Amino acid sequence: MKILALCGSLRSGSLNAAVLRSATDLFVPPWEITVEPDLGRLPFFNADVEENDLPEIVAELRARLGASDGLLIATPEYAHGTSGVLKNALEWLVGGGEIAMKPVALMSASPAVTGGDRARAWLTETLTVMGANVLADGLRIPQATRKVKDGRLTDEPTLAALRDLLDDLARAVAAAREENPLLAP
Numbered sequence: 001m002k003i004l005a006l007c008g009s010l011r012s013g014s015l016n017a018a019v020l021r022s023a024t025d026l027f028v029p030p031w032e033i034t035v036e037p038d039l040g041r042l043p044f045f046n047a048d049v050e051e052n053d054l055p056e057i058v059a060e061l062r063a064r065l066g067a068s069d070g071l072l073i074a075t076p077e078y079a080h081g082t083s084g085v086l087k088n089a090l091e092w093l094v095g096g097g098e099i100a101m102k103p104v105a106l107m108s109a110s111p112a113v114t115g116g117d118r119a120r121a122w123l124t125e126t127l128t129v130m131g132a133n134v135l136a137d138g139l140r141i142p143q144a145t146r147k148v149k150d151g152r153l154t155d156e157p158t159l160a161a162l163r164d165l166l167d168d169l170a171r172a173v174a175a176a177r178e179e180n181p182l183l184a185p
Ligand SMILES: Cc1cc2nc3c(=O)[nH]c(=O)nc-3n(C[C@H](O)[C@H](O)[C@H](O)COP(=O)(O)O)c2cc1C
Pocket: 009, 010, 011, 013, 014, 015, 016, 017, 075, 076, 077, 078, 079, 080, 081, 109, 110, 111, 112, 114, 115, 116
């Protein structure tokens, strides 16, 4: 079972990238996780370009999503929403349709006590309208600067919550496959 992971932050010292790194540490065969490289490489979404000359980098992203059983997203919260880079990537993914019915687990890390709740709520709405199956319980990581060290999550209760989230994602992928074997990539 393959999971594609997206990080909404481009920052080198990103808390969300650290959380995603810790998530990849927890994957064991037969599970595979591929972290999508730097979403900042995608051009800004333009419907004319999509229609006439789809960039290869977008086609590759769509193909990787199509070959995945589910998505894991780590989002920063900027001005009470998700980041522009992540929204831009999702705009390119609307037209491909590969996300339909795929289980999606959301995580957000923020230095604030709100833990990125508004970014996850915002993303839930967008992903749901795209037809994704967003897991009801995502992972909120408030005061994340205290919980990350050397590019990894170090806070034990948060690591336990991360394991629970990945278990939920695994269950959702298994249930989706059982309901519709055609969904398997
Ligand atoms: C322009 C900007 C807007 C921000 N808005 C919010 C916000 O609305 N809510 C919040 O919790 N944090 C906000 N923050 C703080 C980010 O959560 C913080 O910079 C976080 O570390 C970004 O994620 P990253 O570490 O993965 O890059 C904002 C930061 C910036 C630079």
